[in-house]
Amino acid sequence: MSENRKFLLLILLILGIFAGEKLYKNFNTEKNKKESKYELTVTRNAYKDKNKPLDINKVTVDTMLKNGINLRYAEGIDEYREITGGFQNIEELRRIKGIGAKTLEKISGKVKVYEKAKRNKLYINEASDKILLYFGFTKKEVKKIRKKQKENFKINSNIEFRELLDDERYYYFKDFVQYERY
16 A cells, blocks of 8 residues: 555545544534433442332323333323422322223332422413313313303413312412413
8 A cells, every 4th residue: 555545545534533523522412412301320239129119290291111110100200290390199100091990009019208308389371281180270260260161261260270179279270370471
């Protein structure tokens, strides 16, 4: 091989290395990484805890899938957490469409609520029926809410909201229900 050809190959090799390094750095910048609200924590005892139930308020969809939870349910759990802030108890799984008593029984052995999640604010005048059901309203209560909104265009205050529910239900919802976005 001639000296010129060797020199040219060396130059191309060096340029290739620099270009590859630049592409790698750009690919791994923070803004290109997918942001997630949930963290994966691996401990030294991860293998010992293999049969330990997953924390339903932190587990990723991928981890749920690897642990035998159906994709539709895993995505429903993720959506529920995103909308409501997370689970207070395992029974709330029943609020996700398709999860009945039998499915709850299967899933409840694989997941657990280790710490109750803080509820997100519920903007009641913007919420769909699905969101209201996720937050725990009954179908009957959703109908009352819709009727009140139809009469007044929206629910304006705790006083109007209070008229729709019994005492126990009102006091459960009053701290996270909002009427306007400020």
